[in-house]
Amino acid sequence: MPELPEVETVKNKLLPSLKNKIIKSVEVYYEKHSSLRQIKDEKILDIKRKGKYLIFVLKSYFMVSHLRMEGKYFITSQERINKHDLVKFIFDDFNLIYNDVRKFGTFNLFNKDEDIYNIYPLVEVGMEPFDIDKDTLYNLLNKRSEPIKSALLDQSIIAGLGNIYVDEVLFLSKINPYQKANTITLEETESIIDSSIKTLNKAIKLGGSTIKSFESLNHEIGHFQTELLVHLREGERCYTCNGYIIKNRCGGRGTYYCPTCQRLNKNQKLIAITGTFSSGKSTVLKILKELNYSTYSLDEIYNDLFMNSKEMLRSIKKALGVTSKEELRDLVFSDESKNKLLMDATHKYVMEALYKKIEKDNSKLIFVEAPLLFEGKLEKTFDKVIDVYESEEVLSQILKNKGFSFEEYQKRIKSQLSKEEKRQKADYIVYNDGTQKDLFVKIKGLLKNMEE
Numbered sequence: 001m002p003e004l005p006e007v008e009t010v011k012n013k014l015l016p017s018l019k020n021k022i023i024k025s026v027e028v029y030y031e032k033h034s035s036l037r038q039i040k041d042e043k044i045l046d047i048k049r050k051g052k053y054l055i056f057v058l059k060s061y062f063m064v065s066h067l068r069m070e071g072k073y074f075i076t077s078q079e080r081i082n083k084h085d086l087v088k089f090i091f092d093d094f095n096l097i098y099n100d101v102r103k104f105g106t107f108n109l110f111n112k113d114e115d116i117y118n119i120y121p122l123v124e125v126g127m128e129p130f131d132i133d134k135d136t137l138y139n140l141l142n143k144r145s146e147p148i149k150s151a152l153l154d155q156s157i158i159a160g161l162g163n164i165y166v167d168e169v170l171f172l173s174k175i176n177p178y179q180k181a182n183t184i185t186l187e188e189t190e191s192i193i194d195s196s197i198k199t200l201n202k203a204i205k206l207g208g209s210t211i212k213s214f215e216s217l218n219h220e221i222g223h224f225q226t227e228l229l230v231h232l233r234e235g236e237r238c239y240t241c242n243g244y245i246i247k248n249r250c251g252g253r254g255t256y257y258c259p260t261c262q263r264l265n266k267n268q269k270l271i272a273i274t275g276t277f278s279s280g281k282s283t284v285l286k287i288l289k290e291l292n293y294s295t296y297s298l299d300e301i302y303n304d305l306f307m308n309s310k311e312m313l314r315s316i317k318k319a320l321g322v323t324s325k326e327e328l329r330d331l332v333f334s335d336e337s338k339n340k341l342l343m344d345a346t347h348k349y350v351m352e353a354l355y356k357k358i359e360k361d362n363s364k365l366i367f368v369e370a371p372l373l374f375e376g377k378l379e380k381t382f383d384k385v386i387d388v389y390e391s392e393e394v395l396s397q398i399l400k401n402k403g404f405s406f407e408e409y410q411k412r413i414k415s416q417l418s419k420e421e422k423r424q425k426a427d428y429i430v431y432n433d434g435t436q437k438d439l440f441v442k443i444k445g446l447l448k449n450m451e452e
């Protein structure tokens with residue numbers, strides 16, 4: 001559906017061809033628009049826009065046009081060309097055709113003495129982001145308990161934003177679409193206005209977005225769709241945090257957002273626990289769990305999806321040609337590039353499943369065991385990273401207990417970053433070089449540090 005930038009583009013395209021031209025008469029092929037037959041020998045003085053409405057200012061009328069889903073204008077010298085052409089405005093040397101496949105578009109004709117901005121439908125159109133001030137918008141949002149996404153789609157609150165641009169605006173403002181409108185702060189309101197202006201101006205400059213069917217005039221398409229930050233980018237990586245964009249329904253509309261950049265619980269901190277194979281990550285996670293912290297393991301989520309997600313298995317099969325765990329293990333250990341393929345094929349499912357779990361979790365600190373955090377370039381998705389670093393002595397003991405030889409270990413960590421690289425990239429380091437009790441004391445110290 002055309003939103004503000006698309007309608008502004010249509011206006012900008014129509015104006016040079018139609019200004020000061022005279023509509024000789026109008027032929028209507030769809031009775032809903034029969035009132036337009038009154039227009040005879042009317043000069044078009046101007047074309048304006050309010051929200052998603054086009055306002056043709058004629059000599060004796062205002063003609064208000066809403067394109068809804070599929071309404072389109074064509075300027076042509078041909079006669080009626082298509083069964084979906086519903087109205088033909090006849091000029092001296094060309095025709096303006098209104099075409100509407102879905103027939104949802106509307107026309108309202110008013111006499112020139114009517115105060116059109118104060119009667120239906122324009123009276124229901126709120127102020128545009130370009131005109132509204134933060135206090136006015138804040139007060140309007142404050143009265144609404146629905147998700148902010150739905151509130152911003154309501155044209156009586158703010159005009160011109162539709163499904164595409166609200167997703168983009170909320171991403172730029174780092175606001176979760178499900179956040180209740182009446183919890184939006186004044187600062188956030190200001191950010192919504194700034195992001196809206198920025199997004200709309202850029203979209204207008206690029207002639208709007210052509211996603212399904214938008215064409216401004218005579219089949220001309222828009223180009224903003226290539227600039228979208230989140231909308232339609234489900235499963236792709238976030239340009240800010242490198243996490244994964246997800247799609248959910250909000251207020252009945254397909255809604256795209258980054259769950260980490262647009263966190264619902266803003267006080268929540270996501271902490272990754274990483275380290276090389278056998279470094280003691282799981283032990284650290286276990287201790288945190290015993291201390292009643294909220295803990296998740298990406299390996300566990302992966303194993304669970306491996307059993308239950310046909311989608312993830314399809315993705316693995318597509319990337320690597322196999323789906324049995326044993327075959328995968330052999331492939332990944334023998335060829336480093338295969339490990340990357342496996343990560344690319346699975347991480348978005350694993351992260352999506354994690355996001356779903358943490359969206360329901362109100363804990364202030366959430367710990368996630370993420371073995372391939374750096375390899376999967378997921379570190380910016382987390383607020384802090386703990387690296388569990390084992391001494392050679394402890395490592396060889398652990399390996400011995402697990403029945404691994406050092407050669408097997410080296411083979412296994414070949415595709416991972418070295419211990420030293422991980423240590424340098426982490427925010428906190430837990431040296432796992434003593435007993436479990438020592439580890440426990442170290443973790444307690446670390447938690448104290450984090451909670452301050």
Ligand SMILES: [Zn+2]
Binds near residue numbers: 239242
């Ligand atoms: Zn992000």
